[in-house]
Amino acid sequence: MSHTVDVTTQITDEDCLLAALMRVENATGQAFPRSVIEIHKNAVPMNLYNDHRDVRANVIIRKDHLGYPAYNDLGFVKKADGTYQAVIADHYDQQWLGKLSTYYGVEKAKKEFKVKGIKYTESVDETGRIQLKASVSNGGIYA
């Protein structure tokens, strides 16, 4: 081993966010089907209970598809710096957002490895965490 570092995931990639939403468990214990996830280049209004602010998001799952009698849509707002900020409530709390970020990280890392032609395997370690092992064949020098 040469070094270790901890990285805090930031959501910046729309494709990987979509893939993560299709892996993470929703309130029914299932993943969201692609058909209920709205993607908007220009942010559109969210339905938020008793909130009359004009809150707009780029990635939205409407409250009717959240798996319980929800009052609010679930959404992600693309900010000027390119990161996505979650607008979540009720069942979809910080713990759920952590799991979503985990799946996002897995999908983003796999995408980066594929772009650079690096082979990898995905597995689950003894503590139940997802692990990616990538073999770097050319000494690890990438542009």
Place this chain on the structure above:
Amino acid sequence: MPEIILTFNWDGTVEKQTRGFKGKSCVKATKFIEDALGEAGERKYTKEYYDAVQYGEKEQNKQGLRY
């Protein structure tokens, strides 16, 4: 063969380990994955890293004596 091992915690943080790289190359060769994922914390270097760096410095010194 050098390896990158990513372990994903369920709170959205990722532990990145590198193995089998020569000396300082591990940082340059694997920083792309940190940049792609988000904000990296403090890097902790292992004995293998320091051993390789010291070895590299000794080799450079040996070459220097030839002149």
